[in-house]
Amino acid sequence: MNDGTTITEARKKELGELAQRNIEGMAFPASDWEADTLAEVLALPRVVVTRPPVDALLAADMAPYHCHANCANQEANDPDGTSRHVTGWLVYGSDLILHSVVQIDGEWLCMTPQLVPVAKQFQFIPDPLIEWRVSRDGSGNEAFRGGIVLPEALRRHPQDHIRVRDRFRELMASGLSAFDARKVVEETLGDELKRSGMI
Structure with missing residues (x-):
């Protein structure tokens, strides 16, 4: 039972899958079309x-x-x-x-x-x-x-999303769950990405 202070394993799995979908979905190649459309x-x-x-x-x-x-x-x-x-x-x-x-x-x-x-x-x-x-x-x-x-988004800093995806994949390949990999990415890249306005 979740008393509000802990996250159940099922909830971690659900949030991990959501994080993985979002990270993968935001890491598509940059293009001039995206930059022009973002400005517009x-x-x-x-x-x-x-x-x-x-x-x-x-x-x-x-x-x-x-x-x-x-x-x-x-x-x-x-x-x-x-x-x-x-x-x-x-x-x-x-x-x-x-x-x-x-x-x-x-x-x-x-x-x-x-x-x-x-x-x-x-x-x-x-x-x-x-x-x-x-x-x-x-x-x-x-x-x-x-x-x-x-696409799912127009990004000001596409290269940052690609870096996050690559690091996330490395962490999952090392055996971390998607939930824990997302947490590590935020802890290790978070300050830098906040400065760029990404998170």
Whole structure:
């Protein structure tokens, strides 16, 4: 039983898998397109988005870390028809994370429960150039901008994410769990990455 002071093994496994997905997903090669798009998006207006209580989101059948589906479902199933699914970029340190929220009667809300403690509000950049199309394999939808399939994020310091991924892989290859490898990366590279605004 978890009394709030310890983390169960199942929870460590879940958080480790989440860390691994995030680290791998953020370590794609840098490109001129990414740098140019980052600069373009940073010039767009920002809004403040509020996160409703996690329990309320879970009770409404919102799935953790499935923001695009959650917001599409909220818009499609809103009996009042006032919910609008908006895709854009969550401002996270020096990165912009591809994210979806809803706008309801002028209020900006994040419909996606998080597994770790997060701020109740965050800055978000709605991006009117993002469009959803059927994915190349036909299994769902993908976000495009200017005809390009969007990555999970736009990064100011891509090389830092690649370094984190490489160190994380080394630690896991040495026998550490994903949970413990993430902790070691934060402890050993944390101060340096904080200075660059990455974490």
